[in-house]
Amino acid sequence: xxxxxxxxxxxxxxxxxxxxxxxxxxxxxxxxxxxxxxxxxxxxxxxxxxxxxxxxxxxxxxxxxxxxxxxxxxxxxxxxxxxxxxxxxxxxxxxxxxxxxxxxxxxxxxxxxxxxxxxxxxxxxxxxxxxxxxxxxxxxxxxxxxxxxxxxxxxxxxxxxxxxxxxxxxxxxxxxxxxxxxxxxxxxxxxxxxxxxxxxxxxxxxxxxxxxxxxxxxxxxxxxxxxxxxxxxxxxxxxxxxxxxxxxxxxxxxxxxxxxxxxxxxxxxxxxxxxxxxxxxxxxxxxxxxxxxxxxxxxxxxxxxxxxxxxxxxxxxxxxxxxxxxxxxxxxxxxxxxxxxxxxx
Numbered sequence: 001x002x003x004x005x006x007x008x009x010x011x012x013x014x015x016x017x018x019x020x021x022x023x024x025x026x027x028x029x030x031x032x033x034x035x036x037x038x039x040x041x042x043x044x045x046x047x048x049x050x051x052x053x054x055x056x057x058x059x060x061x062x063x064x065x066x067x068x069x070x071x072x073x074x075x076x077x078x079x080x081x082x083x084x085x086x087x088x089x090x091x092x093x094x095x096x097x098x099x100x101x102x103x104x105x106x107x108x109x110x111x112x113x114x115x116x117x118x119x120x121x122x123x124x125x126x127x128x129x130x131x132x133x134x135x136x137x138x139x140x141x142x143x144x145x146x147x148x149x150x151x152x153x154x155x156x157x158x159x160x161x162x163x164x165x166x167x168x169x170x171x172x173x174x175x176x177x178x179x180x181x182x183x184x185x186x187x188x189x190x191x192x193x194x195x196x197x198x199x200x201x202x203x204x205x206x207x208x209x210x211x212x213x214x215x216x217x218x219x220x221x222x223x224x225x226x227x228x229x230x231x232x233x234x235x236x237x238x239x240x241x242x243x244x245x246x247x248x249x250x251x252x253x254x255x256x257x258x259x260x261x262x263x264x265x266x267x268x269x270x271x272x273x274x275x276x277x278x279x280x281x282x283x284x285x286x287x288x289x290x291x292x293x294x295x296x297x298x299x300x301x302x303x304x305x306x307x308x309x310x311x312x313x314x315x316x317x318x319x320x321x322x323x324x325x326x327x328x329x330x331x332x333x334x335x336x337x338x339x340x341x342x343x344x345x
Contacts (some may be wrong), residue, residue, distance in 0.1 A: 048249020
């Protein structure tokens with residue numbers, strides 16, 4: 001493994017600026033539907049993420065004003081507030097962008113990379129990479145609708161025969177986008193294989209605005225290699241942050257200093273997991289919040305390395321009581337003695 005300094009990290013580069021909005025670092029929490037809830041984003045930012053991006057908000061959801069959309073628009077805490085939107089028609093994307101700005105977004109991101117059939121079937125998300133004229137119209141409509149910066153998140157293309165991310169990036173910049181984020185896979189790959197970090201370099205060559213690389217970065221060593229291969233200005237961390245939202249801050253610190261932070265202790269992991277659970281219960285109610293929390297709680301345990309078949313883990317993801325879930329978090333991370341003391345208190 002090459003030294004961090006030889007891979008372009010640890011030299012305190014100029015702050016990353018998105019449309020005039022200066023960030024503290026170069027590692028962002030990626031938007032993930034059903035995952036990056038406001039509590040997770042708040043925790044990630046507090047632990048050092050340079051910015052966090054909301055779950056995708058659709059134009060239809062904004063029009064309905066449903067609870068799920070309202071939660072996704074909710075403020076996650078301090079730090080740059082980035083709201084991701086998706087739509088197929090210019091008037092819809094403009095309405096969604098205005099709603100995001102009215103909700104307090106510091107910048108708005110357009111999803112042109114989601115590979116799921118529910119989104120692409122509606123000719124949004126990554127489906128727009130098959131119609132760059134329509135994609136440009138959407139970017140233009142959103143840019144004209146708001147005053148805050150606008151970014152676009154995309155993939156390398158629809159499939160290997162149409163890797164057109166560089167062309168879409170050029171058109172996005174021409175329409176006023178202030179940043180491009182690129183997941184290093186095509187839509188047809190979904191999440192199979194490995195992200196092609198070197199292919200992102202073509203996007204970096206195509207534009208003058210910041211380019212953020214995304215896909216398969218699981219820690220500091222991968223971050224250094226990803227920056228070197230993609231030549232991107234920063235990174236976006238997605239699935240690796242489940243169960244360890246501090247990893248985004250770890251990577252931001254490493255890219256800034258060239259040094260790794262110490263991993264959280266068992267007590268710190270337990271505290272973060274309890275905070276995540278409590279935040280979801282407070283925002284969604286006991287029943288819905290606990291159901292939503294289960295995938296996060298399972299990930300916290302799995303990242304810690306506890307055997308997945310332990311009774312504590314099984315109970316943690318099946319209990320119907322938030323209080324019991326909090327007790328089981330302590331039991332898992334701190335041991336039975338701590339949990340027994342808690343029961344006696």
